[in-house]
Amino acid sequence: MQQRPNIVDIAEKAGFSITTVSRVLNGKADKYRISKATQQVIMSTAEELNYVPNEFARNLRTGKSKTIALIVPSLKNPFFAEIASVVNTEVRKYNYITLIGDSDDNIENEKTEVLHLSSRNLDGMIIVPCGDEWGHLERLQEKGLPLICIDRYFEGLDLSFVSSDNYEGAYSASKYLIEHGHTSIACIQGVRHSTPNIQRVKGFIDAMVGSGITSYTVTGDAFSEQNGYLETKLLLQQKARPTAIFAFSNTIAMGCIKALKEEKVKVPDEISLITFDDNPYLNYIEPPLTCISQPVEDICKIAVKILFSNILEHDVSPKYVLLKTQLKVKASVKNLDHVL
Amino acid sequence: MQQRPNIVDIAEKAGFSITTVSRVLNGKADKYRISKATQQVIMSTAEELNYVPNEFARNLRTGKSKTIALIVPSLKNPFFAEIASVVNTEVRKYNYITLIGDSDDNIENEKTEVLHLSSRNLDGMIIVPCGDEWGHLERLQEKGLPLICIDRYFEGLDLSFVSSDNYEGAYSASKYLIEHGHTSIACIQGVRHSTPNIQRVKGFIDAMVGSGITSYTVTGDAFSEQNGYLETKLLLQQKARPTAIFAFSNTIAMGCIKALKEEKVKVPDEISLITFDDNPYLNYIEPPLTCISQPVEDICKIAVKILFSNILEHDVSPKYVLLKTQLKVKASVKNLDHVL
DNA sequence: GTTTTACGAACAAACGTTTGCGCATACAAT
DNA sequence: ATTGTATGCGCAAACGTTTGTTCGTAAAAC
Numbered sequence: 001m002q003q004r005p006n007i008v009d010i011a012e013k014a015g016f017s018i019t020t021v022s023r024v025l026n027g028k029a030d031k032y033r034i035s036k037a038t039q040q041v042i043m044s045t046a047e048e049l050n051y052v053p054n055e056f057a058r059n060l061r062t063g064k065s066k067t068i069a070l071i072v073p074s075l076k077n078p079f080f081a082e083i084a085s086v087v088n089t090e091v092r093k094y095n096y097i098t099l100i101g102d103s104d105d106n107i108e109n110e111k112t113e114v115l116h117l118s119s120r121n122l123d124g125m126i127i128v129p130c131g132d133e134w135g136h137l138e139r140l141q142e143k144g145l146p147l148i149c150i151d152r153y154f155e156g157l158d159l160s161f162v163s164s165d166n167y168e169g170a171y172s173a174s175k176y177l178i179e180h181g182h183t184s185i186a187c188i189q190g191v192r193h194s195t196p197n198i199q200r201v202k203g204f205i206d207a208m209v210g211s212g213i214t215s216y217t218v219t220g221d222a223f224s225e226q227n228g229y230l231e232t233k234l235l236l237q238q239k240a241r242p243t244a245i246f247a248f249s250n251t252i253a254m255g256c257i258k259a260l261k262e263e264k265v266k267v268p269d270e271i272s273l274i275t276f277d278d279n280p281y282l283n284y285i286e287p288p289l290t291c292i293s294q295p296v297e298d299i300c301k302i303a304v305k306i307l308f309s310n311i312l313e314h315d316v317s318p319k320y321v322l323l324k325t326q327l328k329v330k331a332s333v334k335n336l337d338h339v340l
Numbered sequence: 341m342q343q344r345p346n347i348v349d350i351a352e353k354a355g356f357s358i359t360t361v362s363r364v365l366n367g368k369a370d371k372y373r374i375s376k377a378t379q380q381v382i383m384s385t386a387e388e389l390n391y392v393p394n395e396f397a398r399n400l401r402t403g404k405s406k407t408i409a410l411i412v413p414s415l416k417n418p419f420f421a422e423i424a425s426v427v428n429t430e431v432r433k434y435n436y437i438t439l440i441g442d443s444d445d446n447i448e449n450e451k452t453e454v455l456h457l458s459s460r461n462l463d464g465m466i467i468v469p470c471g472d473e474w475g476h477l478e479r480l481q482e483k484g485l486p487l488i489c490i491d492r493y494f495e496g497l498d499l500s501f502v503s504s505d506n507y508e509g510a511y512s513a514s515k516y517l518i519e520h521g522h523t524s525i526a527c528i529q530g531v532r533h534s535t536p537n538i539q540r541v542k543g544f545i546d547a548m549v550g551s552g553i554t555s556y557t558v559t560g561d562a563f564s565e566q567n568g569y570l571e572t573k574l575l576l577q578q579k580a581r582p583t584a585i586f587a588f589s590n591t592i593a594m595g596c597i598k599a600l601k602e603e604k605v606k607v608p609d610e611i612s613l614i615t616f617d618d619n620p621y622l623n624y625i626e627p628p629l630t631c632i633s634q635p636v637e638d639i640c641k642i643a644v645k646i647l648f649s650n651i652l653e654h655d656v657s658p659k660y661v662l663l664k665t666q667l668k669v670k671a672s673v674k675n676l677d678h679v680l
Numbered sequence: 681g682t683t684t685t686a687c688g689a690a691c692a693a694a695c696g697t698t699t700g701c702g703c704a705t706a707c708a709a710t
Numbered sequence: 711a712t713t714g715t716a717t718g719c720g721c722a723a724a725c726g727t728t729t730g731t732t733c734g735t736a737a738a739a740c
Contacts, residue, residue: 052455052458052459053459054400054459054461055459055460055461056396056399056400056405056461057400059396060394060396060397060400065396074425075421075422075424075425075428076418076421076422076425078416078418078421081415081416081418081421081424082415082416084415084421084424084440085414085415085416085442088415088440088441088442089442092456097439097456097457097460098439098440099437099438099439100424100428100438100440101428102425102428102429115392116432116437117437118392119392119393119394119395120395120396120437121394121395121396225620254620254621254624257624258623258624280565280594281594281621281624281625283598284594284597284598284621284625285621285624285625285626286625286626
């Protein structure tokens with residue numbers, strides 16, 4: 001009794017068997033026809049003893065851990081921090097707990113994390129895969145682990161995902177630039193093989209081609225500040241600088257700004273900038289960045305919902321969900337089209 | 341064998357007892373004089389079977405969960421996201437796992453989280469307490485849970501903490517303003533009863549008084565953007581506006597900027613701004629904000645170290661660690677003192 | 681007066697580990 | 711021969727739950 005009280009202590013003190021106590025505490029009292037009186041007694045002694053069930057024993061017995069894992073490329077990136085925050089709170093509502101793993105945008109780390117976390121008998125996993133490998137994820141799913149990708153995902157697999165409609169987002173951002181008279185546009189992309197990136201490139205190019213723009217470029221290879229910085233530096237070397245840059249993530253945009261500042265290029269007067277991802281800080285940057293805002297909160301909520309319909313109701317059919325993005329006009333795109 | 345292999349499967353396949361397998365797998369082979377040959381066999385069958393220990397069974401048996409909890413006020417705040425990230429990776433190095441809880445800066449949530457997470461048989465906890473209550477934390481510690489506060493803490497308790505030297509940080513920021521000729525200075529504080537805030541206020545006032553400045557004010561009551569916004573709005577209403585504002589956190593600073601922008605007050609030309617906390621985005625704000633940078637990474641690393649010296653070596657003596665902050669001069673403070 | 685039905689609760693096994701002892705065997709020392 | 715001492719390994723209990731099955735008893739039905 002000194003240590004944490006267990007179900008046995010309650011049973012002894014209340015004068016009932018362990019079985020009965022367990023059933024009452026698990027809300028299965030009615031199912032097993034346990035009298036109200038008994039329920040009362042057991043409940044109050046549990047209360048009195050300040051009983052907290054030992055999850056390990058429970059999980060060992062049931063095989064369920066009431067735990068899911070969330071793996072993101074980097075918690076330091078506010079975009080993923082928000083995801084972590086939302087997923088965490090959503091999962092709590094089911095009385096489950098979230099284990100957060102950080103792959104540091106490295107596929108080997110991701111695999112290690114997946115393995116490491118698996119030893120915790122996960123009931124499910126939400127992942128923002130960092131690379132273009134999915135074998136380890138498929139294997140996980142084949143073992144029966146409910147799994148869902150968010151933000152980044154893979155096409156043509158039986159792997160559920162929830163993400164933004166990246167094609168449409170990129171298309172509308174590009175259209176927006178074109179409508180503002182830009183005819184020489186560069187986009188700085190992220191990880192090349194990632195589906196969101198591929199979709200964004202497609203949206204970008206379709207918008208260009210559809211509007212008869214021929215002077216466009218696609219460069220870059222990482223969703224990182226460094227990539228944004230380097231590519232912008234290079235773009236500024238060109239004899240004919242683009243009039244607008246489309247950054248494929250907020251991190252890339254940060255890099256762009258750093259480079260533009262260094263080179264003393266005024267935004268939007270000399271070069272316009274538009275970016276994917278919204279975040280509070282974007283409002284405090286000068287100028288506030290016009291962006292394609294992703295419905296992060298909705299993405300997370302839907303993902304959690306799908307995950308739990310898989311965990312709880314064994315609905316294993318893969319779901320492919322794309323959510324509309326939103327163009328948020330701020331002040332980083334100049335209107336070159338004075339006819340308008 | 342279809343399902344996850346366990347230690348029994350290995351024992352059968354290798355032709356040894358469960359005991360021996362367990363000992364080999366736990367690196368206690370030598371201690372129990374198990375022959376190299378046997379070790380080899382067991383190791384390779386474990387490998388072959390792709391064995392991953394069931395942490396629940398292990399934890400049930402040992403009473404240790406190899407899990408610690410981290411509770412922060414808000415994961416969405418980049419300051420705490422960074423803490424989460426660093427703590428997470430540091431803890432992993434010990435082969436432990438981190439459960440992250442979000443109190444949403446609400447003391448009731450914090451208590452709930454503490455309770456909820458406790459059922460997971462935590463081996464330790466790191467917390468950024470959100471309020472001025474510590475009873476629930478003391479109780480936790482009395483139950484034998486290794487516990488340590490970071491960033492925010494309480495004085496006069498047997499509760500370990502690692503934080504910045506807030507007094508010195510605030511003092512040097514204030515001194516910096518004074519040295520740049522400011523004589524009318526407002527500071528916008530955070531949660532009033534929190535020790536860091538109290539220390540910062542003290543540092544601020546000591547600097548003011550020490551330099552004979554009489555025209556200073558201390559306002560505000562939360563580490564939030566809203567607080568920064570509202571207080572700045574109010575400050576701007578005064579007939580005699582301060583020439584400099586000292587924001588006590590990056591979130592407060594964001595609010596200040598928002599208000600200053602709205603009122604079209606130029607920083608630093610019309611009002612100078614200095615803030616606590618550094619973060620990458622601060623560099624992209626116009627102007628880049630001069631700030632008191634906290635050694636977040638070091639704080640986390642030291643906290644984790646202390647926590648594990650408690651967990652592993654049962655060193656329960658409370659540790660009180662304050663780390664030096666660093667003044668990072670950027671461009672948001674104007675030098676009014678032309679004599680310099 | 682016997683059988684049925686409903687009710688209320690308990691037995692005991694199982695989940696996968698770890699670990700304090702104990703048990704052989706073999707060889708050396710007495 | 712007996713004792714001593716390494717060496718190499720296994721028995722079985724324990725951790726705290728959950729749960730399929732069983733077991734009384736009392737009231738209801740025949």
